[in-house]
Amino acid sequence: MTPDQPHAGGSPENGSQTGLEAGEEEKTTLQERVYRRLREEIMTGRFKPGRSVTIRGLADELEVSMMPVREALRRLVTERALTLKPNRRVEVPAMTPETFEELAESRVALERLAAARALAAAEARGETDALADRLEAIDLEQDRAIETGDWEAYLQKNLEFHFTLYGAADSRVTTPMIESLWLQIGPFLYLTRESLGVTYNEDRHKEAVAALRARDADALAAAIEQDVRDGMGSLPRDRLPFQSAARRLDP
Amino acid sequence: MTPDQPHAGGSPENGSQTGLEAGEEEKTTLQERVYRRLREEIMTGRFKPGRSVTIRGLADELEVSMMPVREALRRLVTERALTLKPNRRVEVPAMTPETFEELAESRVALERLAAARALAAAEARGETDALADRLEAIDLEQDRAIETGDWEAYLQKNLEFHFTLYGAADSRVTTPMIESLWLQIGPFLYLTRESLGVTYNEDRHKEAVAALRARDADALAAAIEQDVRDGMGSLPRDRLPFQSAARRLDP
DNA sequence: TCTGAAACAATGTGATCACAAGAAGAGAGC
DNA sequence: GCTCTCTTCTTGTGATCACATTGTTTCAGA
Numbered sequence: 001m002t003p004d005q006p007h008a009g010g011s012p013e014n015g016s017q018t019g020l021e022a023g024e025e026e027k028t029t030l031q032e033r034v035y036r037r038l039r040e041e042i043m044t045g046r047f048k049p050g051r052s053v054t055i056r057g058l059a060d061e062l063e064v065s066m067m068p069v070r071e072a073l074r075r076l077v078t079e080r081a082l083t084l085k086p087n088r089r090v091e092v093p094a095m096t097p098e099t100f101e102e103l104a105e106s107r108v109a110l111e112r113l114a115a116a117r118a119l120a121a122a123e124a125r126g127e128t129d130a131l132a133d134r135l136e137a138i139d140l141e142q143d144r145a146i147e148t149g150d151w152e153a154y155l156q157k158n159l160e161f162h163f164t165l166y167g168a169a170d171s172r173v174t175t176p177m178i179e180s181l182w183l184q185i186g187p188f189l190y191l192t193r194e195s196l197g198v199t200y201n202e203d204r205h206k207e208a209v210a211a212l213r214a215r216d217a218d219a220l221a222a223a224i225e226q227d228v229r230d231g232m233g234s235l236p237r238d239r240l241p242f243q244s245a246a247r248r249l250d251p
Numbered sequence: 252m253t254p255d256q257p258h259a260g261g262s263p264e265n266g267s268q269t270g271l272e273a274g275e276e277e278k279t280t281l282q283e284r285v286y287r288r289l290r291e292e293i294m295t296g297r298f299k300p301g302r303s304v305t306i307r308g309l310a311d312e313l314e315v316s317m318m319p320v321r322e323a324l325r326r327l328v329t330e331r332a333l334t335l336k337p338n339r340r341v342e343v344p345a346m347t348p349e350t351f352e353e354l355a356e357s358r359v360a361l362e363r364l365a366a367a368r369a370l371a372a373a374e375a376r377g378e379t380d381a382l383a384d385r386l387e388a389i390d391l392e393q394d395r396a397i398e399t400g401d402w403e404a405y406l407q408k409n410l411e412f413h414f415t416l417y418g419a420a421d422s423r424v425t426t427p428m429i430e431s432l433w434l435q436i437g438p439f440l441y442l443t444r445e446s447l448g449v450t451y452n453e454d455r456h457k458e459a460v461a462a463l464r465a466r467d468a469d470a471l472a473a474a475i476e477q478d479v480r481d482g483m484g485s486l487p488r489d490r491l492p493f494q495s496a497a498r499r500l501d502p
Numbered sequence: 503t504c505t506g507a508a509a510c511a512a513t514g515t516g517a518t519c520a521c522a523a524g525a526a527g528a529g530a531g532c
Numbered sequence: 533g534c535t536c537t538c539t540t541c542t543t544g545t546g547a548t549c550a551c552a553t554t555g556t557t558t559c560a561g562a
Contacts, residue, residue: 029339029545040479070514078329080427087554088280088514100527102424105368109360117356173353173435177428178330184424191536280515304541318516321544338524339544 023138030064035072037062042092043183044082044152045190053082081183090202094190095242103185104232110178111162111228112221115208117169118219131168132212135161139205146200151193154200158231161205165212165224203227281315286323288313293332294434295341295403296441300345304333332434346439346493353484354436361429362413362479363472366459368420370468382419384464386412390456397451402444405451409482412456415462416475436483454478 038058061068064159073090076082081095093099122128142157162172166175193199204227211219289309292298310320324341327333334344373379393408410433417426444450455478458496 031545058515066514067546067548071322071545074322074325078326080424089554090514099424102368102422105359105364106424106428110357110362113356113360117353171353173331173350173357173432177357177431179430181424189458282515307543316517317544318518322515340524341544 003004029068031068034058034062034064034068035075037074038076039081039183042076043186045187045194047092047187048191049092049187052089052091054090079180079183092187093184095191096240099184100188100232100242101132103181104228107178107181107185107228107232108225109226110174110181111166114166114169114171114174114178115220115224116163116217117171117174118167118222119212119215121169122212125213127168128212128215131165132209135205135209135212136163138164139209142203142205155189158203165208201231203230253478280319280336282319282322285309285315285319286326289323289327290332290434293327293435296438296445298343298438300343300438303340303342305341330431330434332431344435346442348493350435351439351483351493353478354432358429358432358436358479358483359476361425361432362417362475365417365420365422365425365429366471366475367468368422368425369416369418370463370466370471372420373463373465377464378419379463382416383460385415386456386460386463389415390460391393393454393456406440409454416459452482454481 035101047053053073055066055069055073058073059066062069073082077084077090080093082090084090116132119128122131138157138161142154142161145151145153145157163175163179169175204223208220208223209229211217211223298304304324306320309324310317313320324333328335328341332342333341335341369382370379373382387410389412393405394413396402396404396408414426414430417429420426455474458469459474459478461473462468462474476485
């Protein structure tokens with residue numbers, strides 16, 4: 001739909017010529033699709049810290065009007081994926097060592113909880129082994145991604161592993177908070193790759209699966225905690241693209 | 252500002268005749284003030300679960316146009332203070348025992364973390380004792396609120412105690428998440444009062460202050476955890492206004 | 503060449519309108 | 533009386549416009 005057309009709502013002819021994955025499911029609102037699109041781009045690091053984002057700019061780029069972009073941006077700001085500067089301008093937040101530390105600690109606290117809840121929920125439904133099987137399959141695919149050097153797939157499978165586990169608890173409170181944390185860390189991980197090159201970290205996924213099969217909630221939580229700490233703590237702090245360093249990467 | 256007036260932005264004559272705390276600071280956006288107002292009303296239980304909220308209805312009530320209400324509502328939905336039904340209608344979410352449990356567990360996980368971080372930050376700045384003094388003063392006021400039977404002040408001081416503590420860490424990640432959790436629990440607490448009458452719970456604030464003075468992070472976290480569990484766990488589950496019961500309270 | 507102000511452009515915020523989907527109500531048929 | 537359908541009204545979503553504010557550029561004066 002071109003903005004010149006003075007119509008609204010679910011006009012049947014929209015979608016096919018927008019930049020928003022043409023031919024996809026049209027059931028959702030435009031704002032929702034813009035949101036997902038932006039979220040995806042933020043997560044994969046296409047928006048670099050310090051880049052300022054404008055409503056009209058994105059509206060033109062995505063070939064929609066200002067309204068959906070405006071609401072999507074506001075949503076991302078409340079999720080802290082973007083920040084609202086005092087000027088009312090929106091930009092990709094720069095990472096600081098303090099925030100990084102806090103994100104790691106919050107992830108540990110919440111993901112331990114989510115993992116324990118997932119085990120309890122799966123066990124209550126008698127699906128624990130099935131869940132372990134699924135996680136094991138994902139972990140194998142991740143190993144394959146490492147072998148073939150596919151960094152994107154590696155990160156994707158890591159994300160899939162964690163959220164498959166937490167999804168078993170269908171926690172409508174905890175999971176969204178964890179998602180918000182990932183959303184804040186995501187772009188930084190991709191930046192890290194640019195500045196450090198590809199570094200695959202050892203993970204504790206196999207230990208987690210084993211703990212799950214053993215119905216050992218404490219061991220599961222410990223494995224998840226170690227996994228989070230390994231993933232975020234093993235990065236060389238002094239060479240990470242924090243704040244000022246990040247600006248250097250931005251043309 | 253009346254909606255009939257076809258002007259926008261920071262017209263100097265607005266604010267005085269809106270329902271939004273006339274004469275207040277005009278520096279913020281209208282959307283921000285609507286947001287705070289709604290947030291306040293949700294927290295104090297003026298919006299009962301199941302009540303459906305409409306953009307135009309609120310816009311008329313607050314004497315603003317649809318736009319600020321629309322954005323404020325979306326923000327509250329993102330924070331899970333309100334729920335977006337599949338019909339795209341917004342309503343106050345009904346509490347379920349599962350969600351209540353999950354909110355309690357999440358609070359424990361995050362507030363333990365926030366408390367520990369607060370102690371570390373205060374100690375690093377040499378303000379630990381000053382912080383303890385402030386918390387003690389708040390706790391005394393809370394005791395006084397209990398004596399005089401002022402339920403509103405009681406809840407207010409309880410909130411103040413917790414966020415004064417966490418504020419010492421100025422955690423830009425953890426604190427907002429805790430706020431979101433309180434926002435989800437808040438209205439339910441007030442509902443609970445209506446259905447159960449006033450019940451003052453014992454708290455662990457004095458233990459927390461003592462742990463703070465002793466620079467004992469573990470004891471502090473334990474006190475906070477106990478405080479959260481006492482506050483949320485001591486309520487008689489079978490008589491709480493969950494889901495169906497909540498509907499009964501709504502005229 | 504540097505500084506400062508004035509003109510210009512870009513941007514966020516709020517208002518208003520149009521439209522489609524859904525909810526509610528009325529009325530006919532059984 | 534009950535159910536189904538058609539109509540009417542309500543509501544959310546998207547588009548577009550107006551305005552104030554913030555950034556940016558230009559250009560004169562030293």
